[in-house]
């Protein structure tokens with residue numbers, strides 16, 4: 001959305017965000033002990049198919065009741081020690097942040113998004129990536145009419161969080177090359 | 188060619204070539220690009236880490252979840268988070284600075300109550316990160332992580348020390364100019380921004396493929412803070428001002444001040 005002010009340019013997250021951005025319970029989006037949690041997990045790979053071990057994945061989604069208002073408390077802090085308390089175990093903030101491990105692997109434990117917006121919005125940062133990338137992990141292969149539904153089937157398939165078993169969905173991200181993930185633009 | 192054989196002259200020539208191509212396109216009527224291209228090959232790590240397919244525009248969907256975004260509150264930050272010089276028993280080494288500015292959307296509206304995060308190397312150019320092997324001293328009194336929420340004017344403020352320049356392995360004799368990494372949220376997930384702030388007059392600017400990945404000079408200038416003497420505190424710290432403008436569609440909710 002163009003406006004009166006030119007934006008501040010993006011820069012890569014670099015390799016050394018690891019002691020700064022990830023926080024305790026960053027991937028535990030679902031309230032503790034919730035009966036309907038779903039784990040979305042996968043690998044992030046580069047143009048050679050090699051794992052990207054220094055990516056940050058952020059997810060944002062509607063609450064199961066459809067609310068997109070979000071709630072604070074994703075990185076709840078201890079005012080006494082300054083440490084991370086983790087989430088309060090009751091609220092659903094809609095926000096997750098995890099770093100990939102040495103295998104390029106990531107996972108978040110969340111609740112199934114509502115039918116109106118049946119996806120996790122996924123934002124990818126990495127060393128070597130000048131400007132983050134958005135994609136979506138859909139919980140349905142019936143993507144509503146629009147530019148994403150019109151993609152060739154093989155490309156559209158990269159937007160599906162594939163059910164593997166009860167409460168487990170696979171969402172791999174390939175930033176380049178064969179089966180390259182479909183990335184989105186919101187300008 | 189391995190990065191150890193790759194000279195600065197070679198990288199600088201590649202940078203110049205990319206800048207000239209953009210300048211030519213702009214002279215022919217193209218809009219100057221605000222953001223760096225993702226395939227900026229002088230930064231070698233970008234080669235295998237950028238998509239080759241065009242991004243798919245989904246801007247027509249008013250129901251998109253991305254037009255909303257995560258929210259943060261006082262529970263997510265502690266009072267000490269904005270002062271990186273008070274997070275340990277002793278004072279960190281280095282030049283004490285304050286960095287402050289406003290976070291705005293592209294319409295100039297303040298981004299209120301949103302999370303600003305920063306991280307940086309210490310005054311010697313070393314990160315408190317296991318993989319940082321630069322043989323410069325770690326500082327037991329400095330971690331280099333800060334957080335705050337923007338106030339009602341969209342203002343953020345941090346006290347820290349000026350980070351040092353540091354070497355990296357993009358090519359032979361590659362050095363990053365001193366910089367502070369920033370992470371910002373707007374009122375919509377589409378406004379998310381991770382970027383880096385630089386210090387005015389740094390002689391390393393022309394050699395750095397990361398800063399130079401922003402191919403337009405006016406856009407690069409927006410990554411450089413201004414020294415602001417009115418922010419300097421007598422016998423205490425030097426002040427820098429850096430305003431940040433978030434790109435992307437803002438949340439559809441009207442700003443209350445616009446209703447006046």
Ligand SMILES: [Fe+3]
Nearest residue numbers: 014016366368
């Ligand atoms: Fe850095």
